[in-house]
Amino acid sequence: MPSGKVRWFDANRGFGFITGDEGQDVFLPASALPAGISTVRKGARVDFSVAEGRKGPQALDLKLVGSTPSIVKATRPAPDDMAAIVEDLIKLLDSAGNGLRRHHYPAPAESKKLATLLRAVADDFDVPA
Incomplete structure (x- = not known):
């Protein structure tokens, strides 16, 4: 399962991007967030599955590993x-x-x-x- 950090996420727009540990950018739709979570902070460590979407790699089944200090x-x-x-x-x-x-x-x-x-x-x- 790949891991990385949230590069940015906009809850109003319903998507963002993750930068994987290998340097690849992965699209993060709001539907990939865990149940009950509507947003993630920039820099939060995450594990995720990847599927090929219409415009490139897309995160699925996101798991929060930890978040950055405030x-x-x-x-x-x-x-x-x-x-x-x-x-x-x-x-x-x-x-x-x-x-x-x-x-x-x-x-x-x-x-x-x-x-x-x-x-x-x-x-x-x-x-x-």
């Missing part, structure tokens, strides 16, 4: 740094809250900056399991 998890800030970031964000939110209590939304540029910061901090907290 890039988000590997690049998130240290807890001490994150504490400082959260404290600074609290100050910014407190300032925005004071303005809102006086019935004034922050200026558009300030609102955009605050929204961007909130999303970035949220991304650092939201780490896939």
Whole structure:
């Protein structure tokens, strides 16, 4: 049974590609995924069967061997740094809250900056399991 890594997979389009350990590219249709799994991450190690499809080799009966570690998890800030970031964000939110209590939304540029910061901090907290 050949093995390789998922090169990419798009659940919305329903397919992707695997790069086999020998270097060949293999088409990966969503129908080849194990029951109950609707997507696989880039870099996930897989074993699969191969059949000749209309446009070349096609994976069948995919088995997940393991997945790559999360890039988000590997690049998130240290807890001490994150504490400082959260404290600074609290100050910014407190300032925005004071303005809102006086019935004034922050200026558009300030609102955009605050929204961007909130999303970035949220991304650092939201780490896939």
